[in-house]
Amino acid sequence: MAVSVQTVLDDRIAQYVNRVKAQRHATEAAVVQELVEAGYAETVRQLHARYQRGELSFRAVAAELGLSVRELYDLFEKMGLPT
Numbered sequence: 861m862a863v864s865v866q867t868v869l870d871d872r873i874a875q876y877v878n879r880v881k882a883q884r885h886a887t888e889a890a891v892v893q894e895l896v897e898a899g900y901a902e903t904v905r906q907l908h909a910r911y912q913r914g915e916l917s918f919r920a921v922a923a924e925l926g927l928s929v930r931e932l933y934d935l936f937e938k939m940g941l942p943t
Contacts (some may be wrong), residue, residue, distance in 0.1 A: 873895075904941075
């Protein structure tokens, strides 16, 4: 499921997006999507670290990410994170 989002960016982030857009000859949407995906991946890594330390259950991590347990297994595998 894809979601279309319209947002206003902080000036610093907008400057970064414009610089990357020019360097890569990419669209603003592509650069912003890359940033969002990187932020999501970092969130997953942080939640995984908490799971590994025993601070969260596997089920709690799945709930935090809005995923089923099976989907979380698949995501961890895709990212190379141990379960």
